[in-house]
Amino acid sequence: MTDKVSLARTLQEVFQREGLDGVIGYAAGTTPLRPRPTVVTKPEAFDSLVFDGFCVQNLANYLHRHRGKRMGILVKGCDRRAVRVLVQEKQIAREDLYLIGIPCPGMLNRSQLLEEYPGLQGDQVAEEGDTLYLELSGNRVTLSRVDYLLPTCRACRHRVPDDVDLLLDPLPFTSPEADGSLADEVKSIAEMEGEERAGLFREELSRCILCYACRNVCPFCYCETCFTDSLQPAWMTPAPEPDNIFFYHVNRMMHMAGRCVTCGSCEWACPEHIQLRLLYGKLVADVEELFAYEPGLDETTPQPLSHFSEHDPDEHIG
Amino acid sequence: MTRTNTSDSLWILPADALPAFLSALAENGELWVPVPVGEGARFLPYREGLPIDLTQTPPAHPAKSILFPHSEVLFTYHRGDDGIPALTVPEFDSRFLVAFGVRSCDLHAINALDAIFLKRSVPDTGYQQRRERLRVIGIACLSPAATCFCDRMGGGPFDTTGMDVQIVPFEESYLFRILTEGGNQLLNPYLDYFQAADEGAIRKIAALEEGTSLQTGQPVDFEDLSQAIKTHNDDPYWEDLANACLGCGICTFVCPVCSCFTLVDEGTPRAGRRVRAWDACMFSTFTKEASGHNPRGAEVARVKQRFFHKFYYCIENEEPPGCVGCGRCVAQCPTSIDIREVIRHYQREGT
Numbered sequence: 001m002t003d004k005v006s007l008a009r010t011l012q013e014v015f016q017r018e019g020l021d022g023v024i025g026y027a028a029g030t031t032p033l034r035p036r037p038t039v040v041t042k043p044e045a046f047d048s049l050v051f052d053g054f055c056v057q058n059l060a061n062y063l064h065r066h067r068g069k070r071m072g073i074l075v076k077g078c079d080r081r082a083v084r085v086l087v088q089e090k091q092i093a094r095e096d097l098y099l100i101g102i103p104c105p106g107m108l109n110r111s112q113l114l115e116e117y118p119g120l121q122g123d124q125v126a127e128e129g130d131t132l133y134l135e136l137s138g139n140r141v142t143l144s145r146v147d148y149l150l151p152t153c154r155a156c157r158h159r160v161p162d163d164v165d166l167l168l169d170p171l172p173f174t175s176p177e178a179d180g181s182l183a184d185e186v187k188s189i190a191e192m193e194g195e196e197r198a199g200l201f202r203e204e205l206s207r208c209i210l211c212y213a214c215r216n217v218c219p220f221c222y223c224e225t226c227f228t229d230s231l232q233p234a235w236m237t238p239a240p241e242p243d244n245i246f247f248y249h250v251n252r253m254m255h256m257a258g259r260c261v262t263c264g265s266c267e268w269a270c271p272e273h274i275q276l277r278l279l280y281g282k283l284v285a286d287v288e289e290l291f292a293y294e295p296g297l298d299e300t301t302p303q304p305l306s307h308f309s310e311h312d313p314d315e316h317i318g
Numbered sequence: 319m320t321r322t323n324t325s326d327s328l329w330i331l332p333a334d335a336l337p338a339f340l341s342a343l344a345e346n347g348e349l350w351v352p353v354p355v356g357e358g359a360r361f362l363p364y365r366e367g368l369p370i371d372l373t374q375t376p377p378a379h380p381a382k383s384i385l386f387p388h389s390e391v392l393f394t395y396h397r398g399d400d401g402i403p404a405l406t407v408p409e410f411d412s413r414f415l416v417a418f419g420v421r422s423c424d425l426h427a428i429n430a431l432d433a434i435f436l437k438r439s440v441p442d443t444g445y446q447q448r449r450e451r452l453r454v455i456g457i458a459c460l461s462p463a464a465t466c467f468c469d470r471m472g473g474g475p476f477d478t479t480g481m482d483v484q485i486v487p488f489e490e491s492y493l494f495r496i497l498t499e500g501g502n503q504l505l506n507p508y509l510d511y512f513q514a515a516d517e518g519a520i521r522k523i524a525a526l527e528e529g530t531s532l533q534t535g536q537p538v539d540f541e542d543l544s545q546a547i548k549t550h551n552d553d554p555y556w557e558d559l560a561n562a563c564l565g566c567g568i569c570t571f572v573c574p575v576c577s578c579f580t581l582v583d584e585g586t587p588r589a590g591r592r593v594r595a596w597d598a599c600m601f602s603t604f605t606k607e608a609s610g611h612n613p614r615g616a617e618v619a620r621v622k623q624r625f626f627h628k629f630y631y632c633i634e635n636e637e638p639p640g641c642v643g644c645g646r647c648v649a650q651c652p653t654s655i656d657i658r659e660v661i662r663h664y665q666r667e668g669t
Contacts, residue, residue, distance in 0.1 A: 029654025031465065036654040039561045057652065062561070065617065111357070119464065207356045209379075209388070212601070213566035213652060229603045237582040238595040239389030269652040271378070271568050272356050 004050060007168075011100065012046040014072055014166060018098050023072035024059050025049045032121045033110040037062060053108035053127050056150065058082050058263040060219040063092050070096050076104035078263035080161030081296025082219040085259055088299050091222060101164030105145065106153035106176065107264075108132070111273060113148060117141075130176075146176045152264030152277050155182035158297070182262075186281040201246075201279075207272035208245045210238060214266035214276060215252060220259045227251060253279050258287050258303040261296045327496035328515035329505070331485075336492065339511040340418065341366050346507075347414040348451075350384045352377040361417070372419050372487060375459045375466065376644050380574030381424035382431060384417050385448045388571075389595040392444070392581070396589045410444075415451040416504065421459055422473040423466075423644035425480030427574030430638040434577050437637075444594075453504050455494075456481035460530055465645030467534040467658055473642060475530050486523050493523050534643075538661060544633035546664040547626060555663060560618035562653040567598035569624065569647035569655070575640045578604075599623050625660050 015023050026035035027048040035055050039062070040046055051074065059073055060082035075083060080101060087094045105127075114120055117134060126133040132148060134141040146154075157178045161167070189197055212228070215221045227235050228248055235251075236244045260280050267276040287293055291304035331339060341364075343349055349364040352371050358378025359371040371377065397403045428449075435445035459466070459475035468474060478484045482501030486493040493515060496502050505512075515523075570576040580597040584590050597604060600620055606612045614620050628640030641657060648656050 030656040030659055031648060031651070031654045034652070034654040037562045038558070061564075065561075115357075209567075209571050211567035211571050211598075213564060213568055216564040216566045217652065225603075229601075234582070234584075237584055237593060238580060238597065239582070239593050240595075241389065269564070269566070271572070271650045271652075272358070274356075 004047075007051060008046040008049055010166075010168065011040070011049060011072065011074075012043055014098060014100065015040070015046070016043060018072065019070065020072045020098055021069040022066065023049075023074070023100075024062050024066075025074040026051060026055045026057075026059075028122070033108075033113065033125065034122075039066070051102060052125075053105065053132075053145070054110060054122075056107040056110075056263075056265065056268045057217060058219050058261075058265040060086060061217060061265070063097070063219075064222050067092060068096070070098070072098040072100055074100050074102060075161045075164060076102055076107075077156060077158040077161050078104075078261050080164065081158060081261040082263060084296045084299055085261065085303075086219060088303065089220075089259075094299075097165075099161070099164040099166070101161035101167040103161070103167070104153075104156075104159040106149040106156060106159065108145070108148045109150045110268075149176070150264050150268065151182055151185070152262050152267070152281075154179055155281075156262070182277060182281050183285065185278060186285055189278055190282065202242070204274050204278075205245050205249060206242070207274055208240060208249070209272065210240045210245065210248065211271065213269040213271060214274075217265045217269040218256075219263075219265075220256060221252070249276075249279065253283055256280065257283055258291070258293060258305040259295050260284055327502065328520060329494045329496070329509065329512035330491050330515050330519055331494060331512050332491045334490075335511050336370075337366070339508055340364055340370075342508055342511070343416060343418075343504075347416055348411055349416045349418060350381075352419045361420075364418070370419070372457060373461075375461055375463050376421045376423055376646065377419075378646065378650070379572060380427065380644065380646065381417055381420045382427060382574045382577070384415070385428065385431065385445055385452065386435070386577060386579075389593055390444060392592045392594055394589070394591040395585075397587065410447045411451070413451065414453050414504070415448055416453050416455060418455045419457045419485075420454055420481075421457060421644075422475065422477040422479065423468045423471075423642045424574045425454065425456060426468070426471070426473050426477075426638070426642040427644070428480055430575045430632075430640065430642070431577055433637040453483075453500055454481045455483040455485060455501075455504075458484060458486045458527070458530070459532075460487060460526065462530075462532045463645060463649065465649040465658075466532060466643065467645060468643035469532045470535050470538050470661075471639070471641060471643035472537065475532050476527050486526065488519070488523055488526060493519065534658075538639075538665070540629065540633050540639050542666050543661065543664055544630045546666065547630045548634075550664065551622075556618050556622045559655055559660075560616070560621045563600070563617055563621050563655055564653060565600050565602055565617060565620060566652075567596075567600055568650050568652070570598040570600055571596060572646040572650050573640075574642060574644055574646070575628070599627070621655075625657070628657075629661075629664075 011023050022039045022041040024039050027038040028050050029036040033054045035050055037057060037059060058079050060079050086092050124135045130145045132143040132145050155178055236247045260283060262284055264277060293304050344364045350361045351364045352359040353362045354369055354371040359374045360377060360379035361381050361384055391408055393405050393407045395403055395405050435442040462475050478497055482498045482504060484495045484497060496505060578597045578599055579594050582593050584593060605614045614623060632640045648658060
């Protein structure tokens, strides 16, 4: 999507001019529609960088590994917000970073494409503006990009990263307006009877194998010892039984209140395609409703759940 | 590779008779089948009405869970009012255990698991009792996935290693090819469900076998690969992989050979249980010691460990290689870390 040559040239120039230790971006993967995150540290290696509609993974997650170094990082809207949350939480220093912003057209749903076009390979997909072209053995299929957006991207209100050091040219696309599809999904689940709702999540989570891909892909899961790994006390055990699985997901979710930027990386990384957006969508909606707060939009407004004010409402204490 | 010939005992089961046959089989033993769960299939104990997926090649989750469950209670304990603790060990089934619809890759993996759980100094009790009861009705792979590379790792789509019976899906039926005396004993009581295969069917299946090829490269020379990996401990290539790796457990959990586990005790001083559960060398806590020291504290050390174990330590220990070419880790890694690429990277030119 983004012209590979100009991307390489621009980032290489930034790397040298700014004297960066490395640039975090995406390289081509070996499996269809799956780029591989990479850190470029040599001027001659910038040719490996790519950016297309499958660069879903939030790169801010990798910043923890490069603390204290001066890093360039490619940021979409959600990566930018995640970086801001990490700065706010004093995990990284803004001045160590050089943010290269990409106005994001919304990322594409790999599973949906592979289900509809089994065996689809990366080099058969071309993105041009709002259109997606699939070159299928002599047969060109034209699709509308918006029909293949990830559910979280469909609902995204912050596609263009703000306050970056360099904003790459807007891509030749018409960014679709954020729609209410995720909010509608969350609302319909919130309106379910308790037992029905519990059943839905029991069913979804029954597939969980406790591989922790959702935790490890998340920029905000950086605890030195996760509660899942604590031995004294042992809050849970690694057996993939319903109690452990439920305990894990509910607790991880609780730790995300006021922090989750709805990047969708957790659902995207899940090998079992568990619809984690439904849990996190509800959490984000609740924080917005209760505290009028959206994470990662500015550094000065404190996170509602890590901040105490004398004026906090306390009627519930009675 | 076993070619179809008329001297095999060949039987045809119409597809619509499969549920009845499986139900009958399940009455006399423990039967595991590939079941669609979410978008991937996993092996689960058969019960009537359970959907079966014999098309996913290979099923998203490996057959190792039949012999080595993701979690297993080793014993429970209970302290009575007299204060004397009593230990209860789960009772094992003594009937046969049939793994149905298992593919060549998973059977090569069981061969590797045998080396780990049976052939080292003390055999593993749970694994051993399940393994001894195991009968395998394997299945040929007519449509290997783009990530399959068993042909380079000693297997093949029609390979019958480890199978007592091999089934070949064909038109609206399955050909059952009895390969061992165990397979013969297993199927013999149920031959009423089958028809003897005629010449025409045999010819068609032979053509299917001829037409199914997986040619992803030359068989891997494991001695060479092991030497190459051993001598590239500090290769920057490992850093490239580590820069992407999330340190999650997907690759090891979907690997049919990975067999590391952890032991946990649950409960109170009065009552509880000891559980064995899969662990993953990709987890940062895997090697963390009580002192706080972690010999594989860096991501790169963990990424390296996976490949060093599979392609160097296994070979050095004269055990089967730790990879059978099922491609599950390749297909499921969110960051596209690819064991085929590692093999290519360290293979000598021309091999």
